Amino acid sequence: MSHQLTTITVIGAGGKMGMRISANLQKSQYRMFYCENAAQAQQNVTAQGRELADAASVVPLSDVVILAVPDIVLGKVSQSMVPLMKAGAILLTLDPAAAYANLIAQREGIRYAVAHPCHPSVFLQRYTKEEHDDAFGGIAAIQHVAASFEAGSDADKAALSEVIRVMYGPVEEVHWVTVTQLAYLEPTLVETVACMVGAFMKEALDETVRHAGVPEAAAKAMLFGHIQIALAVAFRATNPFSDACMIAMEYGREKIIKPDWKQIFHQQELDIVIARMLKIDAIRR
Ligand SMILES: NC(=O)c1ccc[n+]([C@@H]2O[C@H](COP(=O)([O-])OP(=O)(O)OC[C@H]3O[C@@H](n4cnc5c(N)ncnc54)[C@H](O)[C@@H]3O)[C@@H](O)[C@H]2O)c1
Numbered sequence: 001m002s003h004q005l006t007t008i009t010v011i012g013a014g015g016k017m018g019m020r021i022s023a024n025l026q027k028s029q030y031r032m033f034y035c036e037n038a039a040q041a042q043q044n045v046t047a048q049g050r051e052l053a054d055a056a057s058v059v060p061l062s063d064v065v066i067l068a069v070p071d072i073v074l075g076k077v078s079q080s081m082v083p084l085m086k087a088g089a090i091l092l093t094l095d096p097a098a099a100y101a102n103l104i105a106q107r108e109g110i111r112y113a114v115a116h117p118c119h120p121s122v123f124l125q126r127y128t129k130e131e132h133d134d135a136f137g138g139i140a141a142i143q144h145v146a147a148s149f150e151a152g153s154d155a156d157k158a159a160l161s162e163v164i165r166v167m168y169g170p171v172e173e174v175h176w177v178t179v180t181q182l183a184y185l186e187p188t189l190v191e192t193v194a195c196m197v198g199a200f201m202k203e204a205l206d207e208t209v210r211h212a213g214v215p216e217a218a219a220k221a222m223l224f225g226h227i228q229i230a231l232a233v234a235f236r237a238t239n240p241f242s243d244a245c246m247i248a249m250e251y252g253r254e255k256i257i258k259p260d261w262k263q264i265f266h267q268q269e270l271d272i273v274i275a276r277m278l279k280i281d282a283i284r285r
Contacts (some may be wrong), residue, residue: 096179097183192273
């Protein structure tokens with residue numbers, strides 16, 4: 001455990017991420033405080049044997065304040081938490097969108113970081129049932145984390161890494177990038193592209209069953225096996241796609257993908273998608 005960072009508060013401790021990270025932090029040596037303001041979510045916290053704390057009392061004691069609240073309220077919540085924080089403390093958010101959009105309340109002497117779980121890799125060698133069942137990570141399957149701490153020195157990052165490794169554990173590696181790079185990872189790479197393609201494949205599966213009358217079990221078996229082999233060939237070059245397959249892939253690209261799709265990597269497009277996600281008119285510069 002870090003010598004520098006000993007006390008941590010989770011704001012939004014009864015939400016989806018709050019519950020996940022609290023379950024791991026509770027087992028650690030860190031001195032923990034849990035804050036939650038919705039009645040139902042408060043029950044989630046206490047049902048796990050965690051005591052609720054009052055943010056006004058515990059935030060001033062904390063070396064790290066984790067805001068596990070929805071992105072669309074991060075600006076407002078940070079405005080009430082940042083003035084309570086002690087000088088030198090770290091405000092840690094779990095998604096880059098609000099930081100990228102400059103919505104987080106700023107104060108001299110407060111340090112800002114973001115840490116997002118990568119989730120366990122599709123190529124992870126899993127041995128136990130617990131590892132197989134842990135699709136999200138944070139329980140049994142090892143994952144990496146992408147994080148940003150732009151004002152942090154190497155020593156600061158090392159200390160924060162220890163917190164990140166506990167909250168998202170088991171963690172193999174924490175990758176340090178800038179907030180903008182983190183925003184290109186999520187949403188652009190993993191939500192705009194990967195999650196969209198995942199949902200798209202589900203739609204194609206449903207259409208195969210509906211349109212061609214293929215039994216659902218047969219379509220699922222064929223698709224799930226081919227998702228595995230397509231990823232292995234594309235990312236690991238286990239063996240090449242067959243010549244006929246490459247012709248079908250080229251046809252699919254022509255029919256489905258717009259030739260200028262790479263514009264999603266233009267920064268003005270990143271601004272547009274993040275503004276949409278945060279339900280704001282435009283990104284603040
Ligand atoms: N859900 C995911 O899969 C996931 C994955 C990675 C990162 N994240 C990030 O984690 C963060 C939290 O997302 P979530 O999905 O856990 O949200 P959520 O809606 O499940 O939970 C948020 C919790 O915060 C509480 N809350 C709101 N304002 C509060 C305040 N002022 N004080 C105390 N509690 C307050 C709410 O009552 C709720 O229980 C977001 O930044 C999100 O982008 C989420």
